[in-house]
Structure formats: C-alpha cells, structure tokens
Amino acid sequence: MKYISTVVLLFVLIGCEKKVEFDLKETMPLLTVDASIESGQGPTVVLTKSLNYFSKVSAEVLANTIIKDAEVYLSTGNNTHQLRRYDVVLPGTTIPFSYYSSDTANASTIIRGEEGKSYQLRIVWQGKEYKSTTTIPAARKYIDSLWWVKAPNTPDTSTKVVVRARVIDPQPFGDYARYFTSVNNGTFLPGFNSVFDDAFVNGTTYTVDVDKGVDRNADLDFEEYGFFRKGDKVTVKFSSIDKATFDFWRTVEYSYQSIGNPFSTPTKIIGNIGNGALGYFGGYSSRYTTVNIPR
Template identity: 90%
Template sequence: MKYIVTAVLLFALLGCEKKVEFDLNETIPLLTVDASIETGQGPTVVLTKSLNYFSKVSAEVLGNTIIKDAEVYLSTGNKTHQLRRYDVVLPGTSIPFSYYSSDTANPSTIIRGEEGQSYRLRIVWQGKEYTSSTTIPTLRKVIDSLWWVKAPNTPDTSKKVIVRARVIDPQPFGDYARYFTSVNNGVFLPGFNSVFDDAFVNGTTYTVDVDKGVDRNAELDFEEYGFFRKGDTVTIKFSNINKATFDFWRTVEYSYQSIGNPFSTPTKIIGNISNGALGYFGGYANQFTTVTIPR
C-alpha cells in the first residue's frame, strides 16, 4: 500500500509557525495479504511485509519482503486444509517469489472454489493470528456477446480497434464485477478501472467498451491505452465478486490513479484482513468470452 503526502498538506504546514518533524523511515512492517480463490481452482495466497515509505525498491528488497514462515489454513466450515508454500522464480527474471496454495500431498482435504460457497482464511505469523472470510458469488452478471469496432478519434484506425461487450445485469441491486483481458493467450491483466457495481445499470442490458488490461508495474502509454489491434485474439475474464472485494480494488485503483496528483484526496485502502494486516481475501466466479479480430 502506498501512503501519499500531498502538496495540499505541505501548503497547510507552511502556514504553521511551529516546526513539525516527521519520521517516516522507521515503521513496524505489517503483514500484507493478497489472497483469492476462483471457481474450479485452489486458493492463491501471497504474503509480504510492508515497506517503509522511503524504501528503495529493488529485486533484492522485494525478495526480502516475501514471507516464508507463516502457517496458512483455508476452511469451508466442514473442511480445513493447510496450504503449502511454493518457491518459484518469476518468469523472465531472477526475482525469487513464494506463494501458498493447495498441498497436493494431502488431497483428501484440498478445497476448490465453488459458486455460493463461503471460505475462511487463517494465517499464523510471528505469534499472531490473522483471519478473513469471503464468498464466491453465484455468476449472475454476465457478458451476453463480444465484438470489435474500429477505434474512433485516433489516426491509426487501420490497426487499432476497441472491443465492446453487451452485459446483462439482473435484479435486484448488489451485483459487483471485475474484469481482466488476455491477448493471444497471454497473461490476464486487470483493466485500469477493473471493478464496477450496478448502481446505475441494475436490471438492464447495456453495452460497454472493454479497455485492454494494463500492467501496473510498467509505465502507462496513454496513446496505446485501451486499444487492441487487428489480428489479436482477445479473451475477457469477467468475474462476479462480493462487495468487500469490490471495495478493496476500488480504493486501490483510486489510489493508484491519483499518485502524483497534488489535488487528490488521500485514500484509505479498504481491506478485509483482521488484526491490523493490510490486503484482502476475495472470491471470484468467472466467465470467459473470446473474440478474434481479423487482420
């Protein structure tokens, strides 16, 4: 999580005569949780330690934030499974990475995602216990059809296109969704604004542009943002989520988009992990829809 000191705050401090000093270097690392479970899949849990505000980010620093000594349990109420840690190297890099998932050595207790099922996550680390719960909702809000059109308002109409979807949102209120895109069987990347609710579209069938997903670890090219290209095969991963998952990603994305804006309001990330930990545990009911754009 990133905490932003805005220019507005600095301007306010300039008007004070009392000298105020901030020590942002020394903070106690907090447990950060990135956990999810999807229909038909086992859980994925990534545990890290938060960084100081002025920490210099490098492959070595990131590697040192990974937590490898936690006990992680997933439960449905009727069954409990202790997750196993897996150590890998991120593809195309030398950066070590670890995550917790189903322990194949204990197949009898393995838990997979099911629509309508609730799950409880329990983490024990450094003598403290952290818990969270989530539900994989029933897949109600769905993509009815997917197609492409020439990209408007760009000189590169011979190659650039946009993808559109017709979405069905049922009654009553309370449907939340998140989407990802994959191009030519590549990784699924979330949209720049990847989550939305049904506050204005409840009970309707509507058409929406589906922006190409973005890699938030890379600089965003606004001239290319949102567009696909002729010859691409585009797959949309359209996920129904619960409100807690929606609130987490909504606040994360707002914070991400407002970085560097001196007039933005500092955002509190709304997580759902107990005992002061950062992050979230979310459930995803997935629909996959594909469109091929001819050359």
C-alpha cells in the first residue's frame, strides 16, 4: 500500500507541473574588443561582434563576427595615430582573420609601447564611439632564475618535468603580472591561471611552479596539464600589467574554469572599454627567461 501511494503521489505531482517556456529575444550584437600594446611594440586590436548565448559556433560564424569597418585610433595625449586594418588567413587554416595595427604608410605618427606611459584607444563603429585607457607599468616584479625538476606524483617521471621560477617582488604593494610559455620556439600561450597579484608575496622572494601554457581553443588534458618534457626549450614571458588588465583576465579565467560546473557562481567579466562594449585594452611590459631541459 505504501508503494502504491508513492506512485499515485508522483503522478499527482507530475500532473501539477506547469510548463515554463522562455522567450529569449534576439539582442543587438555588442562591440567586443581584444586590444593590447607591449613595450617596444605597436598595438594589436581585434574587433568582433558578440554572439547570442545559444548561437552555434563554427569557423564560418566566427569569421562573420570580425569587424572590418571601424575607425581605430591610438593616442599618447600628444600624438595620435590611426590604425590600419590587416586581413590575413590564420596559419594552418583557410579561416580569414582581421586585426588593426600601426599604419606603416604613416610612419611619422606610429606609436610604440614604453614603460611608464599611458595610452588611449578610441574606436568609432556604427556611429558610436568607444574609449579606453591603459598603462604599461615599469617591470618591477621579475623572474630571477628558472630551472626544472622531475615531475612528482606521476608514473611518467622519465620524461615529464616541472619548471620552477624564483620570483622577486619588491615593495610596495600593487604589482600585477601575467605569464605565458613557449615550447621549442612555438607560440606563447597563457597559463590556465595566468595572472596574479602580490597580495601575499609583496616584498618577498619566492619559488613557484610555472605550469605550461594552454590553448583555450582545445580540450584540456589534465593528465598532461602543467608538465614539460625532457628535451624541451622553455621560454617564459613574464609581463607586468596594470590592475584593469589583471581584473579582466582574472574574471575571464574564473569564468572559463567554471564552465560546466552547475554549482559555480556566475561571473561578471570586468572589462575597461567604455560605452557598453565588451573586452579590454591592456598594456604589457615583458621580460623573457629561457631554460633548456636536457633529454
């Protein structure tokens, strides 16, 4: 009798359920900005249109989001340079890609990044103006030395290794950094957690494991994550950044790591582009350190 009552109750509850339908309206695409300037180099600005939440993502769809009709300007306050659009094909693919950078036809006004200076980005697109400012901070925090040790807690200790860095963080507070790694002169890829501040290490010298950078467009293999291999030439790009750049990548990476976790808290990405646009404009002061791992 107990089980019959339970079954009846289940049918009653099912019968009382109300079907809820969400009418998700189409929204106007927003300008999305991925812009940076590095010490000793010109700017790189990639402009795209945002996608709706349930959009099907493909190479063709992504190619169609690229914005090619914007006006982009970089300024130091005393000098302004209009950037030029460059159209290329992504290496190893047939996917078209576009970005904005220094216009070599106007060499007299070209702006390159310098430590300690601020830069203003202005974008004009579809009758609207978007602005942002970034600073390239002095490279105070730095990697003093880089070495490798055998990988712990893995059966493959004959080939896998861990790279470690000795980092010096001077007084006072307020040093922010982002790191990338390159293996055998390949592409520099950011770490899974690529940004950090000095809240707990200010004024100290400390040792930290340097995880191998990841391609966020590929599936992450946690069996291999973080390790380098014997025979690798590893170069670490260690970049000083301002707080706005730190906040952007900190929230982006937290959101990226929360994908698929039903218990995670929704994250608001903290960008620094005005007028409702998405994304960021960041300044980088970079230093490079290399270690060769023998076979």
